Amino acid sequence: MNKRVGHHSLRQRLLTSMAxxxxxxxxxxxxxxxxxxxxxxxxxxxxLLSGAAFAILERTLVTPTGPSVEIPYSALELIxxxxxxRVFYRIFTANGETLTGSENLPLPxxxxxxxxxxxxxxxxxxxxxxxxxQGRFLAGAGYGDWVVVQIGQTRIARDAFARExxxxxxxxxxxxxxxxxxxxxxxxxxxxxxxxxxxxxxRHREPTDFSPIVxxxxxxxxxxxxxxxxxxxxxxxxxxxxxxxxxDVAHQTRTSLGALQGLLESASRQADxxxxxVRIAQAEEQTERTIRLTNQLLSHxxxxxxxxxxxxxxxxxxxxxxxxxxxxxxxxxxxxTDFSIDSELDGDEETFVxxxxxxxxxxxxxxxxxxxxxxxxxxxxxxLVRKTGGKCLLIVDDNGPGINEQMYATVLERFSxxxxxSGLGLSIVxxxxxxxxxxxxxxxxxxGGLRVEMVFPVVEGEQx
Amino acid sequence: MKLLGGFVPARWFGVIVLVxxxxxxxxxxxxxxxxxWSATDTSAFEPIIKAFEERYPDxxxxxxxxxxxxLYQVVMYNIDNPDMEADVIISPAMDLQVxxxxxGLAYQFEPENAEAIPAWAKWRNELYGFSFxxxxxxxxxxxxxxxxxxxxxxxxxxxVRDYPEMFRGKIGTYDIRKSGIGYFFxxxxxxxxxxxxxxIETFGRAGARLYxxxxxxxxxxxxxxxxxxxxxxxxxxxxxxxxxxEIGIYFLRDYTIAMSRTAFVPKTSQAKYEAQAFVNFLLxxxxxxxxxxxxxxxxxxxxxxxxxxxxIADIPVFRVKLGIGLLGFxxxxxxxxxxxxxxxxxxxxxxxx
Numbered sequence: 117m118n119k120r121v122g123h124h125s126l127r128q129r130l131l132t133s134m135a136x137x138x139x140x141x142x143x144x145x146x147x148x149x150x151x152x153x154x155x156x157x158x159x160x161x162x163x164l165l166s167g168a169a170f171a172i173l174e175r176t177l178v179t180p181t182g183p184s185v186e187i188p189y190s191a192l193e194l195i196x197x198x199x200x201x202r203v204f205y206r207i208f209t210a211n212g213e214t215l216t217g218s219e220n221l222p223l224p225x226x227x228x229x230x231x232x233x234x235x236x237x238x239x240x241x242x243x244x245x246x247x248x249x250q251g252r253f254l255a256g257a258g259y260g261d262w263v264v265v266q267i268g269q270t271r272i273a274r275d276a277f278a279r280e281x282x283x284x285x286x287x288x289x290x291x292x293x294x295x296x297x298x299x300x301x302x303x304x305x306x307x308x309x310x311x312x313x314x315x316x317x318x319r320h321r322e323p324t325d326f327s328p329i330v331x332x333x334x335x336x337x338x339x340x341x342x343x344x345x346x347x348x349x350x351x352x353x354x355x356x357x358x359x360x361x362x363x364d365v366a367h368q369t370r371t372s373l374g375a376l377q378g379l380l381e382s383a384s385r386q387a388d389x390x391x392x393x394v395r396i397a398q399a400e401e402q403t404e405r406t407i408r409l410t411n412q413l414l415s416h417x418x419x420x421x422x423x424x425x426x427x428x429x430x431x432x433x434x435x436x437x438x439x440x441x442x443x444x445x446x447x448x449x450x451x452x453t454d455f456s457i458d459s460e461l462d463g464d465e466e467t468f469v470x471x472x473x474x475x476x477x478x479x480x481x482x483x484x485x486x487x488x489x490x491x492x493x494x495x496x497x498x499x500l501v502r503k504t505g506g507k508c509l510l511i512v513d514d515n516g517p518g519i520n521e522q523m524y525a526t527v528l529e530r531f532s533x534x535x536x537x538s539g540l541g542l543s544i545v546x547x548x549x550x551x552x553x554x555x556x557x558x559x560x561x562x563x564g565g566l567r568v569e570m571v572f573p574v575v576e577g578e579q580x
Numbered sequence: 581m582k583l584l585g586g587f588v589p590a591r592w593f594g595v596i597v598l599v600x601x602x603x604x605x606x607x608x609x610x611x612x613x614x615x616x617w618s619a620t621d622t623s624a625f626e627p628i629i630k631a632f633e634e635r636y637p638d639x640x641x642x643x644x645x646x647x648x649x650x651l652y653q654v655v656m657y658n659i660d661n662p663d664m665e666a667d668v669i670i671s672p673a674m675d676l677q678v679x680x681x682x683x684g685l686a687y688q689f690e691p692e693n694a695e696a697i698p699a700w701a702k703w704r705n706e707l708y709g710f711s712f713x714x715x716x717x718x719x720x721x722x723x724x725x726x727x728x729x730x731x732x733x734x735x736x737x738x739x740v741r742d743y744p745e746m747f748r749g750k751i752g753t754y755d756i757r758k759s760g761i762g763y764f765f766x767x768x769x770x771x772x773x774x775x776x777x778x779x780i781e782t783f784g785r786a787g788a789r790l791y792x793x794x795x796x797x798x799x800x801x802x803x804x805x806x807x808x809x810x811x812x813x814x815x816x817x818x819x820x821x822x823x824x825x826e827i828g829i830y831f832l833r834d835y836t837i838a839m840s841r842t843a844f845v846p847k848t849s850q851a852k853y854e855a856q857a858f859v860n861f862l863l864x865x866x867x868x869x870x871x872x873x874x875x876x877x878x879x880x881x882x883x884x885x886x887x888x889x890x891x892i893a894d895i896p897v898f899r900v901k902l903g904i905g906l907l908g909f910x911x912x913x914x915x916x917x918x919x920x921x922x923x924x925x926x927x928x929x930x931x932x933x
Contacts (some may be wrong), residue, residue, distance in 0.1 A: 184913065186913065186914060186917065187908060187911045187914050188908075189771060189905065189908040189909070189912070191908070192904050192905050192907050192908045193904070193905040194907070195904055196903040196905045198906030199703075199903060200682065200703070200704045200705075201904070202681075202682045202704075202904075203682060203904045203907065204682075214911040215913065216911050216912045216914075217911070217912075241683070241684040242684050243684070490781060
């Protein structure tokens, strides 16, 4: 698969969309993890603070001189498990009297002593500090009031813990992402391998090899393979046709020119002027036939060529038929022929068909030509345009000899003339019909001659 | 090197004012002054400062000696004073140092040789221990002649009770109300040994004498005025024993508390770069060698061999860990009650001297 500028790469598209998807998931999970990690870190280290607060509160007591506290060594050791963190504490009574510790620790607004722990974060002594406040109601020796322990710890260990959790989780996620994208890459390659197989088979194929592609395709590319094989078959048929056509053309031309040469030679050898005149007249006739043959061959080639290169145009059907027919009548004025044209179209101006005007002209011209060639004067050619359902019919009747029903299939092939003549006429009509996706039917005309029906699909609406 | 005093009223601390070394005229003005405030005997620290000044000729160290408690008070008193001159603060009282650092006074930096310091002797990338100093028992060799030396704190207690005549008024230890390092050793004793109050009571009954500093105890042990000195800083003891052969040094075998002299750079320092260079030097292999070979102090780096090494080879040394735990006995109420208990034990039937 060559990477060409301007071509999409399936692989790139898939990878990009997967990567974007992964990135979105990654970011949202990361946000979730960060808040989770912070909560988890707070949870863990808040327990240290709580434990220390309990230990201290347990050692608060009422002495004859008022409340007092003996801070157990283990309480601070416990908080010291967060090794790099600074610690601040204060033990105070409900009226704000400090028993021990730092005098001026910050308090939250409206703090009322309670035995429930109250945690809050604030900035103190140049660092972020998490504080715990917890109270105990002390009673005895005529004293009864709240004693509150406040412990603060800098956030270093908590933040480090949260950061580590975060980094580990993100690293894991990134790993999963990379592996996932790896799988995607692998999967894409696997999925695309039948296409690559097809491509390889086509690339290494000899120009003369028209055998179908042999691979066992997955469902998704089976129809592609079928289409390619169909194309190969059609291509082969068309090439066969072209070869046969060239062979036929060569043969016909040689025969025709050979006959002409023979007539001219025999004319030149004739001593008798009268006989010579006869031979020359015959040669002229042969020349005319050769010209006609050549015209037909060119006409046929042109139809095929146009089919390959010129798109059909959306036209009002009856207009085209009238124009073309008028032209033909002009060309055949010297023959004793009765032309007629009739339309049964309802609102015929509205009936559009996809047409190649030149194709239609060639078809009609060949039909007229055939009638004149094979029939006897006075000739009669009638054109009838009719519409049935979504179809538009162009019917051409003549009063020639007609064609035997068994011969219908044969006459549509090239060079199958039943008498003198090239036999190309009807095959041109057939090619034109193919080009227009029109159905071609042969039959008998009311005058005993041939009836040719071409059934065109009608185009609806305004758009081409 | 310059030794300075003043700054705070002289009654707070006795400062030896000395100007050592000749400052060559032109250089004198170019040199940056580095103020080292330290609770370490000047004589013990001099060799290090000399070595440092040789290594960094652009820096002039101004050394000022304090007692541990005084140093703590001066620094705490100047907590918000940007004009405080100190650039490096050194003290053997680990608890007081932790308390100062916990107040947020210390400047954070990673010294070059930080990995050589054991984990127990550093905290927060701010406070670094550079020496290793167990608490020693010192005795007068003549007086102890023929006596079995005690192996544990309990033995020591029994020994003092068994020979009341010999020990009466002849035991010397720190007055922990005045000496920060004395208080530190006493509280660590209390944590390690639940019998420690009995030992203090025994000392009290024997009429133990109280001193501010190791040197006072050592000098009196040498002369025979004292026969036993308890919890003396071993580095000073080893140094004294070199000059005063009467002094014997001994470590108890149930446990021996070891502290580390710690240094930090205060945030207010005006010469942080030089201060860091100084701490780096203390911790460097070169500096540790100077400690080992030229100074009384004992290096913390275990790879550096010292005179102490043979003494403590098989003694269970309890190394006090720097950290928040040390704040426990620095709580006002707790300190008050501890000192009260101690006072009533050691001065049980006497008034303050």
